[in-house]
Amino acid sequence: GQQLNQSPQSMFIQEGEDVSMNCTSSSIFNTWLWYKQEPGEGPVLLIALYKAGELTSNGRLTAQFGITRKDSFLNISASIPSDVGIYFCAGPPAGGGSNYKLTFGKGTLLTVNP
């Protein structure tokens, strides 16, 4: 099936630092979604990207849909302790049947040291 390569797998940073993570795929995606999951909770949607080249911000978070439609990145500026969690990229691959079905990356575990 379709796979998303998400990197890095984990990050340990100091409070106040900026963070960048990305997802790549060998296949084209129609939509890129970024979720955050905290321990024992379901994923929460952070940013949704629908067009190639689209750059969208949500507070301190910024994400971009790559021009090739095969990659996306998420940046977090001025990290704070509550940014801790696992960040997942996800999307419905183009031509993969139902647009509803999502493929998930393996996640980036973010730890912020106060």
Add this chain to the structure above:
Amino acid sequence: GAVVSQHPSWVICKSGTSVKIECRSLDFQATTMFWYRQFPKQSLMLMATSNEGSKATYEQGVEKDKFLINHASLTLSTLTVTSAHPEDSSFYICSTAKTSGGAPETQYFGPGTRLLVL
């Protein structure tokens, strides 16, 4: 966004028993819901797509007779783990697909149900 609830939030059961997990869409009618399973330190794996009024569509390798899905209304889908065994212990998460203002659909997740089978 969309509000999705799950019940129970966690359950412990004996091996061989069946467990029912409910997923509710609280603020819109969801014709399509999804059930995922997540093992520790792993990503979400889609188990099945639940369609209101029709049979669920299961992903390859997921036993439909073991994981019974019922989507009898536009706000409720249930997942029943039949004859549960310890290897079924996992975090089960549902989601709803929602289209807003003509934008492509996206998925909103419930808080998850932690299942522990002893």
